[in-house]
Each structure stands twice: as C-alpha cells, then as structure tokens.
Amino acid sequence: MMNCSPPSGSLLRMEHISKRFGATCALDDVDFDLRKGEVHALIGENGAGKSTLVKILSGAVAADQGSISLEGYSFKSSNPLASRKQGIAMIYQELNLAPHLSVEENIMLGREIQRLGFVKRKTMQEAVEKALELVHHPEIKSHIPVKKLSVGAKQIVEIARALVGKAKVLIMDEPTSSLTQEDTLRLFQVIRQLKNQGVSIIYISHFLEEVQKVADRFTVLRDGKKIHTGRMEEISVDDLIQMMVGQKFVEMFPRIDHEIGEVVLQLKGLKGKRMATKVDLALRRGEILGVAGLIGAGRTETLRTVFGLDSIEKGTIVVGTIETDKGAPWIRIGQSVGLLSEDRQEEGMALSLSVADNLTLSRFSPYKKWGLLRLKKRREAVEFRLKQAKIKAQDPEQPVFGLSGGNQQKVALARLLHQEADILLLDEPTRGIDVMSKSQIYEWMGKLVQQGKAIIFVSSYLPELLGVCDKIAVFHRGNLIDIRPVPDWDTQSIMTVATLGRIPNENQVENSDRQGKDER
Amino acid sequence: MKTRSKILIAKEKMKDKSRVQMLLNWLGPFLGLILVLIIFSSIPEVQDRFLRISNLKSVATQSVIVALGALGMTFVIISGGIDLSAASNIALASVITAFAINAGFSPVLALFFGVLTGGMVGMVNGALITSLRLVPFIVTLGMLGIARGVAKWIAGNQKIDAPLTWVNELMAKSPRPSWLLMAPGVWIMILFAVAMAVILRYSVFGRHVFAIGSNEATARLCGIRISRTKILVYTIAGLFCGLSGVMEFSRLTVGDPTVAVGLELDIIAAVVIGGGSLSGGAGSILGSMIGVFIMAFLRNGCTMMGWPNYIQEIIIGAIIVAAVALDQIRHRQAL
C-alpha cells in the first residue's frame, strides 16, 4: 500500500477504509483525501460513520482495512500519540476533558512544556491564555478545574486545546454543537486564519449553512459508504441533504397548529444555588417557550433549579396548582415534568447500561407486574420507540456507548417521550442531531404541544428557536431580560439583548433586520 | 450459482460457529471455576477424593458464610459502593445471636436479632453515606472498627458459649432430616441467591441499583431516589451479613467476636472475580457465586494437596489473577 508520489496538493489520503463494530458496519471501503490549506467538510446523517472515519485518522480507533498516507508517506496510526506526532490534532465530538484538571492542565495535556521533567507553568499559562484569547474567551480562568465549567465553556476549552499545538491537520468533530452563534462566528475567523497559515481542516457539523460558509470541499457519507466528494460552491443545501438521506427534504420547521392554554409552570422570583439573580417566568399549556442566551447566561442553571437538581435559595415554583420552594427530580417527575440535560455524557446517559434501560429509566411502570419487570414487553416497546425515532442501534440490549453521538442524543429524547411528561424542559435537545432528525424533533414538539403539553426549549441555535417557538426569553449574565412572542424577535435583536443585556429600541431592530437574517 | 453456494456455506459456517460461540458464551462465566476444578481433578494425589460428594458438601458448607456476604456485596458494588464493614458485621451478628440465646431468648428470636443487627449496621452505613455525603470506603472503614469493637465489648473479649439449639443444625454437614442432603444453610444460600438474582435482573429496584452505579447523575435526573435506594442497598447488604453471622455462629457453636477478620477482602474479591466492577454499574449474582466457589475450591484443593501454606498463598494469588484474566480475554473476543 505504498504511495510514493501523491497527487498534487493532496496532503492526506485515506483509501479503502473499512471498519466494523460487531455486526455494525461503520465504514465500508471509504476513500477520502485532504488538500493542504483546505477546509473539508464531512457530512452525513447520525451514525453515518463520520466520527469513526476521523477517529481512525487520529488513532483513537483502528481501521480493519485500508491505508492512510500523509504527505506521501504511508502512515499507520496505531495510537493517538503517533497521530499527534504526525501533526494531526482533533476536537472530539464527545467532550474529552479530564474533569479534575484545570483548564490549563487540560489544554496542555500531553504537550507540556518542560525542563528536566518539571513543567514550566508560566510559559504554558501564557500559551493557554493566548489560545483562549484567540477564541475570545479570556474570561475562562486557566486555573479552575474543568468540571466547574458549563458544557459550552468546556467546548471552548476543547477548541483552545486544538489550537495551541502546531497541527498540520486539524479535525473538528461538531465543534459548535454547544456554541452560540457569536462563538461560532469567532471560530470561523480562527479557521480562516489557520487556513491561511496552511493548516488543513476536516470539519464535521450538522449545521449545513455553517458548513457551506466555512468549507471549501465536502464529502458526504451515508451508512458507512462514501457518496460524493465535491466543491462546496457548486452545491446547494437542498442537494446536500438529498445526498445525505437519499430522499428529498421537505420542510425544516413544520408548523403544527396548537392552542395555548392556562399557566402550568410558573417561577416566582426563583433563585437557585448557582443562579445569578431571580427569574420570573410563566409557561402555558400548549406553548413552546424558547430560551436564548450566550454561554454561561444561566439558562441551564434555571432549568436545573426548576427540575430540583439544584436547590432553591429564594422564590417559589408553581407546577400546575402546587406552589413549592423545594424540589427533587423524583418529585418533579411525579408532577409529570421531564428534563433533557445538555450534558449527555456526564448526566444524560448511563453509558454502560443498555439502550433499553436508558430509554425506560424514568418510567418503568408500564412493564411492572408484582414489582418485577416484564422484559419481553419492554423490549417490544423499546424496539418500537427505536424505530419510531429512527435510532440506529443493533439491539435494545446494546450498551449506549456503542451508539454514535447523535443517536445517543436521540435516545435521551426518546426517554423523555417515553416518560410522557406534560412539561418538558429541553436543554439543547438538537445537539449533534442531523438535519432530517432535527426536523422530526421539531415535528414532535409541535405534536406534543398540540396535545396540550408545554415545552421550555433552551437552544443556542437561533434559527430553530425562531422556527418553532411561540415565545422566546433571552438571558444575559443570569438575568432574564425579556420575553416576547416570536414575531417580535429576530436574530439581530436576540443577539443584541443576549450580548448587551439591553432591549434595543425599535428602529434599531428594523435596521438590523436584514443583516440579521443572513447571519447563518 | 457459485456465489450463492458460497453464501450458503458461509451461512452454514456461521451457524456452526454460533453454536460453539453459544456454548462458550454459556460456559463463559464458569470458565474460571472449571479451570480450578480441572486442575485439582487431574492431580492423581487428590483426584479421587476431590470430587467426592462429601468433599463437595464440605466446600458448599464452607462457602455459605462468604456467599451470603457476597450476595449483599454484589448489590453494594453494582451501586458503585463498597462495604468494608462486612466481616466485622458478621462477627457482631454472630456474637449477638449467641448472646441472645444465652440470655434465654428462643432460637428464632436470637436468629432474628442477629440478622436485624446486621441490617441495622448496614442501614447506619447507608444513612451516613447519603446524609454526610461521604465516600462509602471511609464510612464502612469506620464501621469496620466500630462493629468489631462493639462485638468484642458485648462478648467481653471472649467467645460466648451458648447452649446447642437447632440454630446450630443450620450448618451441620450431615443435616438432621437426611433427605435434605446438604446443610440447611446451603439451601438457604441457594434460595437467597436465586431470589437476589431475580431481584437484581427483573425488579425496578435492581435496575435502579445498576443505574446509580453506572451514572449517579443520570439516575437522579431520571427521578430515582438516590438516598433511599442506597440506604436500602446497604441495609440489604447488612441483613445478609447478619444472616451470615448467624451461620457463623451456627458453625462454630460459639459467638466469637474475633472471627472473620479480613474476610471482607474475600467477599469483595469474590464479587470482583465474578465480574463486579468497583466503579459500579456491572456485576451479577451468578458471577459472584462463581467467585465464591472459585476461592473455596482453591482453598480446599490446596489444603487437600497438603502443600505448605505459603505455596497455597502463592497459588491462590496466581489463580485469582489467571481466572479473571481468562474471563477478560473471553470478553474481548466476544466484542
């Protein structure tokens, strides 16, 4: 498999790559090439094999077959260290940080600057601060342990880590899944800089508009097979989707008529242990309430306090008619409230348990008989749900860690549906989910509120908030600044409120309207 | 035509393979135990004696105490905890039982007190762990000392002699109604093992224990009452230690506060050999029981061989590693 003279401009070449996990064929004879200084997008549905392909490159997973050549030399990546030595850096889809270590230690992990085995703290600190500066987050203190950061901040740290080393090839596997639009735009600036410096970038994302803006070429994978490689300018988003799913894509935000009823959840001056200030909020039956804000704006904290994961310091919560200043998840679940966590790895999933267990964990009652579970009945129910949610899993008894990132997220969502909650608190529910499935999720949400349920929908992706919500609340540094019906918002005004914490006056909104529309 | 026959052959092969695979999978957990049995059954010196019914009965009886402890410990370890106080708790329960019989309570009541004491110690463990949010290692380490100390205190640093009652028949190798074949204690152990296996696999509680051990945050998110479940887990572990203590008393006919020192390591080892993960979320009753029997047969076989103790210690150490390594390799192949 020697490859002595590479075709002009091709920095990296992967040929006939195949990989199986048990009975799943994750990759089937895939070819891929990357040119110097280009941004190459890798797109496909959840479970198409994107992550697996790049993990083979980074040495995290070993290919069953195929060859890789880098700069014309055959290159066998047996472990992450070897790949890194070849100048391949990667941002993993699942956050890949050591929780006990500080931001600085995490960023410099494995590439410590040392003298005689001892670390040169100062030098590294500077390097880290420079990297954080580059992604415009100097406020992330380099000495605090990573476990204290929110998911968004963690993703920033992960990006900064990929930037400190001098990489030839930079792989980004859904780097923006928890980022706000602002941060995404900054990341694109950084990507352009790197490109100009001759760094080649493999970019994986389910935000196709985003991909279109940043990538030079693209490769589409479907069910582990390569479908097409082409230039980005020559293709439209619709065609891309068609290639990904093999069918025509209809409607991103299907609108389903629903009626808004009485208040079912109300926060009265609620302040939780980790919330900055008090929040007042009301959610009505049949309503989708969107929540926008920057990283660390306090959206997640608010949901956690409502759900009883964080203790309440001041104020009360009214669920239905019951007013309380205490809470615990089991009480809320008893009140038919459900939460989808933004952090599926740490909190959302029991990764070592089976898909079936994860899906039914919050409600075993349908399968209970004399205190024992009827596993067969459960299995049937779970199989039905898996099919319904189009989750790519071999078997309901398969452990969840064997699913692709997007499919794990779908399992988490499916659990919430299975729970049959009346009030759904969704924190970044579409994180890492492909376009088709997203649209399916929006449809679900519509149907749910049609049935008289209520949803709080936290997201950093403004188009989806604007697309499906009835109202949107915007947070700024822990404060709930404003709630308005969707027609009164647009991308620009939300961003202004989220960044400045002020409500812009009317004519400003109108001015920025057109600019805002084409941001993403 | 050609390709089709190829596919057929391949399918046939797959079937064959899958049969062997199935057999292996079914035998899988037993591999370590089988290894130990084969080793000793093939040594001419003991082979005829080793597999005799009466020896098997001995081993079964000897295993009861560790096995009962391991039943509860399996739950604790699956939930991501550990119970270092198990052995002390066994000693305490055995002392309490003897004390109660001596004090003139009926044997049934004494048995009940013994089991209850164990359960209470376990409940205190669970309550401290959840309310003070301390790691189980520390709480149960503290309890290890406390329970042992209390046992010695109650017993006045001595063995407590108690009159013989039917409680002492529980662990008699040749039981009274001879159709029982094995000591009643062995039957009790089997009964509870089956019951706990069912609870672990099929009950909601069992699923909750797995969920807590696999990811406590997720379990909380899904509305599982962590504290309650944990306290229950430690209480169950305690109750089994109590029962084990009663069996210990039954076997020794005295309440001995110094008995079972260091046995917690044996119990934990049995669970871990049987596939329990100290970081939680994995383990099974069948596995733990196999772990118990691997250790019991090893001890039994080595003693029968008449090897010096140090050789025994070395061999047992080596085989524990080998048995688990074997299991590991099997698992890796299965993937």
Next chain:
Amino acid sequence: MKTRSKILIAKEKMKDKSRVQMLLNWLGPFLGLILVLIIFSSIPEVQDRFLRISNLKSVATQSVIVALGALGMTFVIISGGIDLSAASNIALASVITAFAINAGFSPVLALFFGVLTGGMVGMVNGALITSLRLVPFIVTLGMLGIARGVAKWIAGNQKIDAPLTWVNELMAKSPRPSWLLMAPGVWIMILFAVAMAVILRYSVFGRHVFAIGSNEATARLCGIRISRTKILVYTIAGLFCGLSGVMEFSRLTVGDPTVAVGLELDIIAAVVIGGGSLSGGAGSILGSMIGVFIMAFLRNGCTMMGWPNYIQEIIIGAIIVAAVALDQIRHRQAL
C-alpha cells in the same frame, strides 16, 4: 460621613472575614488532625505526657512505615488504581533485607535489595495491570497472596534473625548522632514526602498521573503513554513499600514474614482520609501524610489512655468518619 464610616466598617469586617476564611482555608486540611490533638491534649490523664517531645518522637517513628507506604499509594490512588499488595510487599522486603544481611551482604546492599524487591513487585503489578488489562484490585489482590507466600517461603515460615547493623539504627527512637533529634527513618520519610509532593505537583509525570486518574480515555487521546505511566506509578509504589519494609526490618531487628498483615487498609485509609479519591484524579501528599498522622495519634492516644482495644477500635472508627465528614463540610462551604 456616617454612611462612609459604615462602609469602612463593613469593609473592615469583610477583610476580617476573609482573613478568618484564609486562615481556615490554610488550616483546612489539618482540621482533622487538630481535632484529634485537641481531644487528647484535653484529657487530664494523659495531657501532660501526650504532647511531650519524646511522645511526638515515638509517634513520628511509628508513622514511618505507613507513611512511606502511603507516599506510593497516593500516586496509585490518584491514577485511579489501588494497591492491595502493599502490606505483603512490605513484609517481603523486610524478609529479603534480613535474609541478605544474614547471607553476609553488606548492609547497604541488603537495604538496596529490600527496596529493589519492593520495586520489582510493584513493576510486576503494573505490567500485569496494563498488559492483561485487568483491574488493579484483582492483580494486587493476587499479588497480596503471592508476595506474602514468597516472604514466608524465603523465611522458612519463621522470622529471620539477622545480626545488628546500622540498618537497625534507622528506626531507633534515640538516634546515634544525637543532633539528629529524630530517628533517621523519620528524616528519610520527610525528605521523600517533600520530594514526592514536588513531583506530583510540578512534574509532567505528576500531571499525567492526575490525568489518567481523572479520565483515562482523555489521557490516552491526548497522547499520554498510559501503560508506561501506570507501570511507573506501581513501580514507585513498590519501591516505597520496599523502603518501608527495610524500615520495618530496622524496627523489628528481625525479618518477619507475618508482619503488617492488613496494613494495606491502613495505608489506603490514610490516603483517602487525606482527600484521595478511589475513583482517581484527586489526592495530595500533604493530605495523605495528615491522614497517616491522624491514625497514628489516635492509636497512640488511645493506648496511652489504657483503654481496652475494643473501645479503641470503636473510637478510631468513629473519629475517622468524623474527620472526613469535617473535611467534607468545609469543602462544601468553600464552594
């Protein structure tokens, strides 16, 4: 004017508070130890004797063996592992040292052999854990038996009497050059504690140990050589057990294969009391040393009080839990 002075006062108070806070933070890790010291210094029966220099010297000397073991164990536990073979390893090293001196080797060489043996046992642990991908609990449990067995074998099931040499002076409470003030062993312990603390905090290796314990997958993906680092960690732990064994020999003046049974729990407990997390990623040398001294002072105080052993067991158990709970509460407040 008035408001201003109010503000000033408030500011002053803030400063005060932050000073108290700082003091508390600084004292923080020592709280448990201080608690124990205060308890015994306030009991009239022993108070005058308890804080005497000569008693402190005794406690220091008594702590050396556990402390050295805990130094290595801290690394192991931070890396997410455990070393159950520590105590057996100590016994083995003490036997080897005695054996070597008996065989006519020079004391320096004997000391060297003792430490090396420990290191080799540790290396084998590390190699088995990484190459067979077994959990450390099982491998070191196996090694617990193997090392103890080998020690008894070499010693012929007896203690080994060896001629007195300067090695035996290492743990003499009243050292030969009297300006040393404390036993040379104590100084060695302090020296190594400082060295290991520096390595843990400031070396690349130390960071890697934390990273592996915190998230092994991440560490691997970041290009850390897991196997090499782990083997090194267990080897270091082994070397310290070896040194601890030499100290044990020095203290006993005989090589005793049955010494230190169950000491691994003490060593692990010291690390955990000092904030080490059995799931890895947390721990410190200072903490572990404080853990060692908490236990040593507790034992010493209880013995001086002449309390019966069972009371001592109960009290030590309770105080271990209390000390860690205190630490826990402090941490929670700090958040």
Next chain:
Amino acid sequence: SGENKSPGADAESLLEIAVIPKGTTHEFWKSIHAGAQQAASETEVEILWKGPQKEDDRAQQITVVEDFISRGVDGIVLAPLDDRALMRPVRDALRERIPVVIIDSALQGEDFISFVATDNYQGGVLAGRRMGELLLGKGDIFMIRYQAGSASTTKREAGFLDTVKQEFPQINLLVQDQYAGSTTETAYQLAENLLNRFPAVEGIFCPNESSTFGTLRALQEARMAGKIVFIGFDSSPKLVQGLRDGHIQGLVLQDPVKMGYLGVRQMVSHLRGQPIEKKIDTGVYMVSKENMEDPQMRSLLIPELLK
C-alpha cells in the same frame, strides 16, 4: 522523668503497671488478665491491660510498649511476641527507668528483672507422649500448626514432633506443616479439608486454643470426635465440655492465672524494693478425662477468676 518512680514518694497515687499480652481475645490471655488483676487488688496497684490491636502483630506490640513508655507507667509486664524484636523497646524502657518483667515467652538479653513462664517445649513433649501412649506407639496422625512466626506455639510443635519421632518411630505424620491461622473459622476449614483428604487419620495434635477448638468442631461435624485420639492445648469451656464428652483425649494446660499473678507480684515487689526471683517456671500439665476432676486440674481447667 523518674519523679514518680521511687516507691512511696507519692503515697496518694497508685503504682501504675502496664500488662501487655500478645493478644486480648484468647481465653489464655483472659486468664493471665485475671491473675494480674488478682495480684493488683492484693497489692493495691493499678494495672493497664493492653495488647496489640491485631492479635500477634510484632510491630504493633512494639508500638504499645513505646506508648506506655511515653505515658510513663511505673512498670511493664510483657509477654513478648518475639524474643528479639521486643529487645529494643524493653531497652528503651530501661533507659527511662521503667522496669520490665517478662512473662509467657522468652526475651533475649538481660534488660528485664524477672522471667515468669511455662516451658512450652515441655508442653509439646507431654502431648507427644500422651499421643504415643494412646495410639500404642503406631498410627497415622496430623499435627496442625497455629501460625507462622508464633514463637511459643512453634516450641510446642517442636516438642511434640521431637518426642513422637524419637520415642514412637512407628507413628507416621501425615501432615505437619499446615497452619490453622489465627481464628477458629480458619482452623475449622483447614481441619475439615484435611479430614476429607485423610479420613483414616488416627490422631491429631493442635498447639493452642483456637486451633484446638476449630479442629474439635470439624471432628464433631465429621462424626469422628471420640473415634480418634485428639490432643489439644489450653482450656476454654467448650474444650472442657469436649474433654468431658470424650471428644478430646488430652489437653495440655499451663497455669496462665499464676503466670499473670506472679508477673505482677514480682513487679510490685521490685518496685517496693523487695527481693525477687530472676526466673519462675509455672509448669505444664496434661489433663484427661480421668484426672479432670482433681482439684488442681479443675482450677486450671476452669479458673475461678473467670467466673
């Protein structure tokens, strides 16, 4: 540091004597404790009774001695776990002018004032003779050992072995290097496993109380008690019962009460400036079903003080 050492200097405060056994939970040590207490109440001194926390742990016994030196007791009565390892702490005591009486087992050197003990080897010899006589000089037997490294039981085992080998050459030792371990349960399991292997054994000797009791239980369980010659060491109520039932054919007894008593008496006499003996042998006895009702044997079997 010798201010309260001189007798009579402070009439108010009682003399404080530390008595340090090898362990605290065996019946044997309870009897020593009882003897020591009797002596203490007779002479009006206070005793501090404290053994190593783990039974038979040399290092911990050293720690206990050191801690009592730190406390500044007036005298130490010590049953050393090792004839060598305890030398240094005893010398440290001497340096602090704390006198030491050694009981039960020997200590090397001359740093103590008196030695009160039984001849353990002689105990083994008695057991060997009884075994030989009852078996009429031939048969297959086990000797179950107590624990590796335990000096006193090793001596008993040696006495037994030597006697059997020299005086009864036709007796065949099937097992002689299996250790019962420190608890009854471990002894029980060992004996059970051995009996499964050698069901035709004719005699068994155990060198201490816990191994004797564990083996007795195994014999009873195997329905072999009374059918073979079983000789043990030391006494406890269950063993007395075994003797009475004919399950045990002989128990070698020491006089632990006397040992504890004399140990403390010697110490007090020394502290009060009275002359003492340098070495006292408290004797070993063979008790069997025939002589167990003799008053002397009775008092050894069931020490009054325990009641």
